[in-house]
Amino acid sequence: MEFAELIKTPRVDNVVLHRPFYPAVEGTLCLTGHHLILSSRQDNTEELWLLHSNIDAIDKRFVGSLGTIIIKCKDFRIIQLDIPGMEECLNIASSIEALSTLDSVTLMYPFFYRPMFEVIEDGWHSFLPEQEFELYSSATSDWRLSYVNKEFAVCPSYPPIVIVPKSIDDEALRKVATFRHGGRFPVLSYYHKKNGMVIMRSGQPLTGTNGRRCKEDEKLINATLRAGKRGYIIDTRSLNVAQQARAKGGGFEQEAHYPQWRRIHKSIERYHILQDSLIKLVEACNDQTHNMDRWLSKLEASNWLTHVKEILTTACLAAQCIDREGASVLIHGAEGTDSTLQAASLAQIILEPRSRTVRGFEALIEREWLQAGHPFQQRCAQSAYCSSKQKWEAPVFLLFLDCVWQILRQFPCSFEFNEHFLIMLFEHAYASQFGTFLGNNESERCKLKLQQKTMSLWSWVNRPSELSKFANPLFEANNLVIWPSVAPQSLQLWEGIFLRWNRSSKYVDEAYEEMVNIIEYNRELQAKVNILRRQLAELETEDGLRESP
């Protein structure tokens, strides 16, 4: 298929662009295979350069022959284009619609994108499982790398290499895989060096209604316990939901078969409940006419912050089991690809200082989200403005980022990166020129040959010029476990995401700049004092030498 077939009108003059907090601009609108571009042709600058894949929904309306297209983006921005001529407007609208909903992944922009920057480090090889495992292997020999899933045959949503207890052989893993949802047998997610406790994650056990059991499964997870110690299974579903899952062949670990484990049920929502929540929240944030009561009741009704609180609480609970109770944890929900990953990865943010650095956080995203098989392509296909509701669309990753932001707010000096880093990840998860977030799991990515055909997001981000934008000037490495407050009074609406296009942040941005200036000035002064002190010391010794003979 040629993009040209979809572009009926590639160019329209005298189009007016309206954006919040900017004056309207008149210019020429161009459609390319992957971008919508508006240029006023003054100083050769483009006023708008928008990826079609960032478009979530469009509305069109006409007043006489003047057409208006309202473009709603996946990053929640809303812009308006006034296009003279009904036919042009209709053409543009239908082209945008077609180009923003391409069926085939291989037609997406990452497959066409030619980077203009020099690649210093190929991001596709930045976070290899073997390297990650080396970080642990110095501390423990209880775990091993398993290549049982090399051909993605045991578990289609797992990566080829996983970390499992050393005492469990690949044959046992194959058996366990048949007992766990989607073949997702328990694997190591995090090793707490301080006390050797671990977080494992998996899919739900397929016990069904007649209480099927699997000796290898029991053996596998028991292998992670020390003699006489108990562990905790954190099921991210309520007991009720977990019980209902039995009727569909799923279920939960029966106490009789797992006597060394204590099960705790939490209730993290999934799928359309989260999607509805996002839609309601964005709707509330976009309506500036709400009076106070209406705003507060809409904010409440969206339930967004309730989800944030639930997820954070579960993560804190897991972290507490590890760090305070000295007990290992197995986390799963049903599939083990959503709430499981939220809880497991946030627990690491709390426990592990490395995951609060730029590299460490990237590694976490790579390991606990991309390789762990969070279906990004399904979950992030649409955002808050889409009307065609699909069961698999859900802002699971955005909720995770929101939770990280909440912790960042409470511990503003403990993260190497700033809020913009999180916002950037949100944007790229939904629409990007890079291949990183394409596909639903490693198996799909392999088939798409993303490593050969597209550029990794990390190749771009991990260059000094980009990294400096995401650096937190207040960062000072903090080796402690950080316990956030999950009280409703302590949680806040993430304005940088949800109010980003709805209010001017000029004064707040200026204040932030001033803060950075103070910090930089402090560093300069410290350096200067050091130099002067040394100089003085030298002069004084010289003096001493001269006087002594």
Add this chain to the structure above:
Amino acid sequence: MEHIRTTKVEQVKLLDRFSTSNKSLTGTLYLTATHLLFIDSHQKETWILHHHIASVEKLALTTSGCPLVIQCKNFRIVHFIVPRERDCHDIYNSLLQLSKQAKYEDLYAFSYNPKQNDSERLQGWQLIDLAEEYKRMGVPNPHWQLSDANREYKICETYPRELYVPRIASKPIIVGSSKFRSKGRFPVLSYYHQEKEAAICRCSQPLSGFSARCLEDEHLLQAISKANPVNRYMYVVDTRPKLNAMANRAAGKGYENEDNYSNIRFQFVGIENIHVMRSSLQKLLEVNGTKGLSVNDFYSGLENSGWLRHIKAVMDAAIFLAKAIMVENASVLVHCSDGWDRTSQVCSLGSLLLDSYYRTIKGFMVLIEKDWISFGHKFSERCGHLDGDPKEVSPVFTQFLECVWHLTEQFPQAFEFNEAFLLQIHEHIHSCQFGNFLGNCQKEREELKLKEKTYSLWPFLLDDLKKYLNPLYSSKSQRFTVLEPNTVSFNFKFWRNMYHQFDRTLHPRQSVFNIIMNMNEQNKQLEKDIQDLESKIKQCKNKQSDGVLTKELLHSVHPESSALKTSLCLKEQTLLPVNDALRTIEGSNPADNRYCDYTEEFSKAEPGVVSLEYGVARMTC
């Protein structure tokens, strides 16, 4: 002291306000003439001023003792368990007496002694000079003059002696108008905008009933509008909801009839009365105090309390004022019923938006002295300083502080002071430690001889200036840089640092603000160090060059020279490790947080075989 029967109780438990378990600290409770003091086993002291106590409650006896719950006006809530009921009863009775004094003379300010002599004290009181402030605004001038009509408090007891009125308003007009205004509070100048030559004036409601009119009052309003050479039209802003104002007509009060006054535009802005505000805050505090509060209950509670709606209403009214002056160049007359609550809020906030002076530390003190203290905001009644009518208590001034806080959030660089300054002022409107906020009007304050018997708060705040400075303040802004806040609902947030100021666990564990504040201080010190070092180096060099050949001078090392940088391989010295201490995390303990209640579950001895469903239910509840 006659109220104190027990001065010391041991083995008292202080419960965590939010924990659903009975986590507590054990310590000793002391009762002094002015404070309640709790010292826990870690020797940490909790001081509670008797005047800060809003209510004391003795709950039903439990197995561990008798619970005593104390709610404070600064939003601290403490929950003690006293082992013996007898002791609890004694303390309860003492606190009831001590927290509600019958006479001003028994308040803390009259016994507080900061070891200053009389002249220092007097100087303290002279720090804020309102005559000076009117001069700064640019009055008197050809249009406005000082009136001596109220010199002896003859016309209006609740106004100050010195009042500014239009030059063309004669004394009979003033007297006539005052008779037509509730409590005699006739229209006077609150703020004069020198650049626009427009004024903010304030008064109380007219006694118009359904049809009464008063020519003098009409003249006085006309005089105000004529005092504005640019725009003859003036706004009359009634800050009450229209319904309330109409109801007042039946009692012979009411609002201005536009037909009777020439050149006025009448406007209601709909701020609720003190009773609505009191119960609104009450509801807010009830929600916040709930243990195990859910997000939904928090937001629906916030909504039902109406608190943020009221804050927005006050802010919108102030913006209306600022716009009238900036955009239309029109003068504004503001009133509510008696003109000492909502009127004070709106006039002071409006001036703060218009004039950057009020956003400085000194200027903010002046603003409070002018629009609140001197114009007769009834601090003693609104704050419940004495045992009086609980229906007179209302958080009107707290709302003003909250509005200012919202402005500091939207304009982080516009204010010289920081949040701590607002919180400290709030602390002292209730503390009765200083004389400024005692009494309900200037006349009463003079009768109490406060300037002789008590101290002023302001010099004490200035002594601690460093604590209250905003490190991001940009002082470059012009005097008449107007603030234009955005009052979209989502810009109003719950002020956690005020209403939970003593609930440490709810706040961020690292404060960016404190770090920047300290860094700013450190920078000043470093600048000084650099100067010192440079002069020492210079001395050193001079000393050397005195004795050494001039040739060496040519090779003298300049601080910036690369020769120096490369030649030095001394180890970097670490300087002033202030930041490290600051960055350490306070209270980083899961037990401090809301999910902590699982700890109890963990620590329970587990029975050999737990019934599955039971165990699960326990862990998920």
